[in-house]
Amino acid sequence: MMDPNTPSFMLPPQASTLAPSYDLLYLSITYLCIFCFVLIMGAMTYFVYKYRYRGGEHKAVEITHNTTLEIAWSVIPLFVVIGLFVWGFRLYLDMAIAPRDAMEVRVTGQKWVWNFEYDNGATSSKEFAVPIGKPVKLVMTSRDVLHSFYVPSFRNKMDVVPNRYTTLWFQATQLGDQQVFCAEYCGLDHSGMLAQVHVLSEPAFEKWVKDHSEDKNAAPHERGKKIFNGKGGCMACHAVKSEAEQPQPVIGPRLYQAFGRTEKFQDGTTGVVTENYIRESIEMPNAKTVAGFAAGAMPTFKGVLNDQEIGDLIAYIKTLK
Numbered sequence: 598m599m600d601p602n603t604p605s606f607m608l609p610p611q612a613s614t615l616a617p618s619y620d621l622l623y624l625s626i627t628y629l630c631i632f633c634f635v636l637i638m639g640a641m642t643y644f645v646y647k648y649r650y651r652g653g654e655h656k657a658v659e660i661t662h663n664t665t666l667e668i669a670w671s672v673i674p675l676f677v678v679i680g681l682f683v684w685g686f687r688l689y690l691d692m693a694i695a696p697r698d699a700m701e702v703r704v705t706g707q708k709w710v711w712n713f714e715y716d717n718g719a720t721s722s723k724e725f726a727v728p729i730g731k732p733v734k735l736v737m738t739s740r741d742v743l744h745s746f747y748v749p750s751f752r753n754k755m756d757v758v759p760n761r762y763t764t765l766w767f768q769a770t771q772l773g774d775q776q777v778f779c780a781e782y783c784g785l786d787h788s789g790m791l792a793q794v795h796v797l798s799e800p801a802f803e804k805w806v807k808d809h810s811e812d813k814n815a816a817p818h819e820r821g822k823k824i825f826n827g828k829g830g831c832m833a834c835h836a837v838k839s840e841a842e843q844p845q846p847v848i849g850p851r852l853y854q855a856f857g858r859t860e861k862f863q864d865g866t867t868g869v870v871t872e873n874y875i876r877e878s879i880e881m882p883n884a885k886t887v888a889g890f891a892a893g894a895m896p897t898f899k900g901v902l903n904d905q906e907i908g909d910l911i912a913y914i915k916t917l918k
């Protein structure tokens with residue numbers, strides 16, 4: 598057995614209950630393939646050498662059949678592949694069917710951020726927490742294009758599809774952080790569509806969820822900041838501080854001191870950043886594109902964020918000075 602915390606030569610660390618079973622099947626198939634490869638290539642090389650042309654006349658001996666041999670090379674591989682199928686199918690069922698008592702977390706993928714929502718209303722973005730030793734079921738959907746939720750050390754990967762739900766479950770076995778990747782090419786910043794899973798002890802997890810719960814009584818700009826870094830996922834593309842303080846990301850215009858600024862657009866026109874301009878940019882991002890940025894890079898948030906939330910975001914953007 599490999600040490601679950603360290604990656605092996607071929608595989609990342611094993612940080613979920615099912616990871617060792619997947620690895621055993623994977624490595625068994627791999628080594629079986631290597632064994633067959635060596636056997637077949639070895640026999641072939643041997644025969645090529647043994648029956649090479651040596652000059653003179655060598656008459657071939659005609660062999661019509663060998664019943665024992667033919668049955669053996671048909672039946673043995675048949676049982677091997679049936680065995681592999683049953684093994685793989687049982688593991689597939691373990692992977693596909695979450696335990697009944699699994700805790701649910703809703704996951705939304707969008708260009709280019711992962712958002713998470715808990716039963717008590719807690720939300721987070723680019724990171725989420727799970728308790729160690731408890732089954733967790735992710736119910737996932739996408740707001741725009743195909744994404745894929747991939748946690749190598751859990752051995753979990755599932756497509757995240759617009760207009761439908763897909764699920765994935767795991768039970769973490771190691772405290773600490775695990776990396777989430779997007780494993781489906783989804784555009785400009787696909788490679789930056791990352792998240793962290795914090796695997797925490799039960800008390801630490803409870804505290805984390807509490808800290809991430811919505812506070813309805815917060816000031817509008819504080820709610821806006823939460824939406825910016827959470828549900829809206831705006832921080833994936835827009836920096837909020839000066840270039841010196843926060844060089845990245847620069848996929849969208851920097852929002853530091855944006856309010857009241859005069860923007861230059863791709864078509865040569867200019868416009869002042871007002872409440873109405875920000876609202877238009879959120880709901881119809883393609884109406885105006887700031888010069889130097891890719892047109893169509895931002896998805897619309899019409900129907901995603903309500904009037905209240907857009908207002909909160911505007912309040913937050915006004916504070917960035």
Ligand code: CUA
Nearest residue numbers: 744779781783
């Ligand atoms: Cu989302 Cu790649």
